Amino acid sequence: MKNIILEKLQNWYTSNFENRINGRRILFEDIKPLLNNVSTKFKKEIIGSSENGTSIYKLTIGTGSKKILIWSQMHGNESTGTKAMFDLFKYLEDEELSSEILKECTIQFIPLLNPDGAVKFTRENANDIDLNRDAVNILAKESKILRAVLDEFNPKFCFNLHDQRSIFNVEGTENPATISFLAPSINEERTLTTERKETMSVIVAMNSLLQKVIPNHIGRYTDEFYPTATGDNFQKLGHNTILIEAGHYENDYERESTRKFNFYALVKGLHFISSTNTYNDYKEYFNIPNNDKLFLDIIYKNLKIEENGEEKIKDVGIQYKFKVENNKLEKYKCIEKVGNLSEYHSYNVINGEKLNFNELKLSNS
Structure with a gap:
């Protein structure tokens, strides 16, 4: 063969x-x-x-x-x-x-x-x-x-x-x-x-x-x-x-x-x-x-982010990570990149104009 x-x-x-x-x-x-x-x-x-x-x-x-x-x-x-x-x-x-x-x-x-x-x-x-x-x-x-x-x-x-x-x-x-x-x-x-x-x-x-x-x-x-x-x-x-x-x-x-x-x-x-x-x-x-190193699991486009009292528009890139809890493997979101992510790729690109960035951050705990 x-x-x-x-x-x-x-x-x-x-x-x-x-x-x-x-x-x-x-x-x-x-x-x-x-x-x-x-x-x-x-x-x-x-x-x-x-x-x-x-x-x-x-x-x-x-x-x-x-x-x-x-x-x-x-x-x-x-x-x-x-x-x-x-x-x-x-x-x-x-x-x-x-x-x-x-x-x-x-x-x-x-x-x-x-x-x-x-x-x-x-x-x-x-x-x-x-x-x-x-x-x-x-x-x-x-x-x-x-x-x-x-x-x-x-x-x-x-x-x-x-x-x-x-x-x-x-x-x-x-x-x-x-x-x-x-x-x-x-x-x-x-x-x-x-x-x-x-x-x-x-x-x-x-x-x-x-x-x-x-x-x-x-x-x-x-x-x-x-x-x-x-x-x-x-x-x-x-x-x-x-x-x-x-x-x-x-x-x-x-x-x-x-x-x-x-x-x-x-x-x-x-x-x-x-x-x-x-x-x-x-x-x-x-x-x-x-x-x-330009692939992300999720890219949220155009999120409103407050920095030093000023609202800015940025992209947020997510990578999934894994941890063991109660002897089971759990997948969770982790913020990998914040900024202009136009050079990055993902199968999951989401318009984030109406999403709350602070809630997004909480999901990574």
Whole structure:
């Protein structure tokens, strides 16, 4: 299946995606029944526990020499990759579709690396450590687990699955950045090493598929070097690390459409890696537009705002944020921008001439 037949993949997904998990907040208790019933094609093992004692699993499948490591939810509130990963498990159970991948590759998965952060719906773990900034000090138990797997398995490719805020749009368009990719840098100079070029080549392949499904909704995340970041350090160690950032799609605050596109990207990436030994087509990576920060969930136009006793007309931009209350995830409005928002984009633009700005502010508490 070197050349994925897109229509066939879309039809397969409609009938076979993992419909037992959904929504924005994915906890260990949501995935445990799925782990208990995963196909015997997978080798399943508990490789440690979180700071609060929740089990962390590793699954292995395939017999090939090309080693690939995929993990999700190192930020507890970024669950789209976890949902896409369980969709991918079902795909890999289908021998007709996945035989090439499993013959050429050995893949290890760590679903839900940060279960304590998932409970709190925060980026950080139980000790308020951002695992994605803990690659040098390696203080967190979860960081130690990930690094131990990396060192023992020695993968050629890694997929680091994240979510990004809805404020990101594709530069030069009005579209949210539904999926963004990154080939991390290994230094401040952003040197194009052989490994980075290989990483970029895989991203080019994934982008080529997604452009057929959601054209102009794919962005490129900044490759600014972060000295303590996981992707940058794994890339520096010689493990080609592909970051997938799942973002917003129209009317998709549960990120159920985005999980599908995330899944498509993973499938394409695995098929590409399994079917090639040359990674020369990396230059198209730089033609993927950058992420910009010009998308808002709601834009209220022409609100009357009192400042220093004087009435002014301004636009107000809203981003939705999420918090856990009574063990349920609640969405609430947060004022992101105030002023002339003519350069910003939104699917929801509201004439605010008759609205009360003070009441709008109260809704953000």
